[in-house]
Amino acid sequence: MNRIFLLTAVLILLLNGGCRIHMYNSTERYNLEPIVTLEGDWKFNIGDDPTWASKSYDDSTWDYITVPGNWQDQGYHQYLGYAWYRTKVFIPRIDESDNIYLYIDAIDDVSEVYINGILIGQTGNFPPNYKTAYNIPVFYSIPQSLINYDGENTLAIRVYNDQMDGGIVSGPVIIGYFEDDMLLDQNLAGKWLFKPGFNRKYTDTDYDASSWNSLFVPGPWDNQGYLTFDGVATYRTKFTLANGLEDEELYLILGIIDDKDKVYLNGKLIAKTEDMYGTELASNGMGEWQVRRAYKIPAKNLNYSGSNTLVVVVNDDQQIGGIVTGPIGIMTKSNYDEYVSRYKVKKVSIFQILEEEW
Numbered sequence: 001m002n003r004i005f006l007l008t009a010v011l012i013l014l015l016n017g018g019c020r021i022h023m024y025n026s027t028e029r030y031n032l033e034p035i036v037t038l039e040g041d042w043k044f045n046i047g048d049d050p051t052w053a054s055k056s057y058d059d060s061t062w063d064y065i066t067v068p069g070n071w072q073d074q075g076y077h078q079y080l081g082y083a084w085y086r087t088k089v090f091i092p093r094i095d096e097s098d099n100i101y102l103y104i105d106a107i108d109d110v111s112e113v114y115i116n117g118i119l120i121g122q123t124g125n126f127p128p129n130y131k132t133a134y135n136i137p138v139f140y141s142i143p144q145s146l147i148n149y150d151g152e153n154t155l156a157i158r159v160y161n162d163q164m165d166g167g168i169v170s171g172p173v174i175i176g177y178f179e180d181d182m183l184l185d186q187n188l189a190g191k192w193l194f195k196p197g198f199n200r201k202y203t204d205t206d207y208d209a210s211s212w213n214s215l216f217v218p219g220p221w222d223n224q225g226y227l228t229f230d231g232v233a234t235y236r237t238k239f240t241l242a243n244g245l246e247d248e249e250l251y252l253i254l255g256i257i258d259d260k261d262k263v264y265l266n267g268k269l270i271a272k273t274e275d276m277y278g279t280e281l282a283s284n285g286m287g288e289w290q291v292r293r294a295y296k297i298p299a300k301n302l303n304y305s306g307s308n309t310l311v312v313v314v315n316d317d318q319q320i321g322g323i324v325t326g327p328i329g330i331m332t333k334s335n336y337d338e339y340v341s342r343y344k345v346k347k348v349s350i351f352q353i354l355e356e357e358w
Contacts, residue, residue: 029256029290030139030325032103032176033096036089038155039173042067048082048158053114055154059086067173070108070165085157085168089175093149097181099189099326100147102155104138106170110160111138115146116153123223126160131227134169136320138223141189141216142175183339184253184329186242188310192217192323193236196226198313202234203264205309209236218255221322235312235323242330246304249333254293255325257314263295264311266303271295280344289320292343294336 044065051057065074071083094100102113102120109132110124121140124133147153159167181187193212201207215224217235226233252263252271263271275295276282282291302308314322331339 030103030137031178032101032174033179034172034174034176035094035100036091036175037172038087038089038175039067039171041065042168043086044071044083046076046079046081046083048084052084052086053117053119053156053158055117057086062086065167067168068105068171069167070169071161071167072165076166080161080163080166083159083161083167085159087155089153089155090151091147091149091153091175094177096179097177098144098187099181100142100175100177102138102140102142102175104168104171104173106134106168107138107157107159108132108134108165108167108169109162112158113138113140114154114156114158115142116148117156118143118146120146121223122225124160124227130160130162132162133223133227134165136220136222136227139219139325140223141219178255178326180253180327180339180342181329183331183335184327185245185248185250185332185335186239186330187327188237188239188329189217189326190237191215194221194233195236196229196231196233198232198234202236203267203309203311205266205307212236215322217323218326218328219322220258220320220324221316222320226321230316230318230321232313232315233322235314237310238307239310240307241302241304245330245332250297250299250302251331251333251336252293252295252297252310253327253329253331253336253339254295254312254323255328256289256291257293257312258289258320258322258324259317260288260315261293262313264309264313265297265301266309268301270298270301280340289324294331294339297330 041064043059043062045062065071071079110126112122113120120142123136123138125131191214193209194215195212215221260273262269273288276291276293281294312323
């Protein structure tokens with residue numbers, strides 16, 4: 001099919017509300033190494049009851065449903081509204097990374113996810129302030145404190161469907177980790193402070209950001225309470241450089257950021273999106289949201305003996321926004337070279353994506 005004709009046809013369908021598609025390859029973007037594959041038979045029940053999130057709830061009388069797949073094709077043809085999914089998950093302890101994540105390609109339309117009875121994330125807005133998130137992948141960090149390692153865990157998902165397909169509609173559906181975390185000499189993933197907007201004073205080392213909200217990095221801000229937000233926002237964290245890195249050439253790794261970014265270290269601008277172009281991780285033919293950020297850290301701006309203030313300003317044009325995927329942290333030159341060798345000049349265009357999905 002002619003590429004221009006294909007793009008035109010897709011835009012017409014989108015404008016007319018005639019179909020729902022993802023405008024990028026989510027699976028490749030997140031690039032998680034699976035620990036547990038969750039595709040298969042889950043317990044399923046229509047309706048809505050908060051007790052269904054509980055680890056101890058008895059779901060023995062519930063129906064079975066195949067995940068992924070919409071519930072309309074599995075015996076609930078005309079059903080719109082609330083439903084719950086539950087499954088038991090064995091999560092092994094791994095040596096590769098301390099941070100593990102849940103990834104589900106698409107839940108239609110709104111969802112909440114619970115691990116062992118505790119809410120770990122919401123994507124979309126439930127009624128009465130309904131907002132669909134059918135086109136936003138579910139991606140949450142799973143807190144280590146909630147996991148029963150090498151044992152049984154209960155995963156429960158509350159779903160609301162307003163129209164068309166409903167439920168956990170497409171995969172992969174996995175628990176995994178960023179394999180590239182193993183290349184990090186210092187991992188900076190975790191809770192960062194976050195505030196919509198930007199003011200230059202936010203980059204000051206002595207600025208008081210204690211009133212800001214906290215978001216998990218990496219992860220889109222869309223499924224951490226900012227579904228409808230597009231524009232400029234500021235992330236902020238502090239770190240002390242790990243022992244043994246004092247004499248190394250160091251690189252700041254920030255995964256994929258959607259769309260543009262500026263990075264400040266101890267109050268000084270050290271990098272921005274444009275610095276990636278011309279490197280082996282990017283070319284001018286790639287959109288900013290496809291580029292894996294890796295910036296050389298100027299030694300003169302780094303405090304080797306105390307606290308460092310790291311600020312990342314993100315400008316999101318539309319759809320998903322934020323510091324979306326990992327790894328997040330600091331690499332030495334040798335590990336940076338290995339990281340680059342895995343991803344260099346990996347172009348993905350809008351036309352390639354549309355052709356693959358069509």
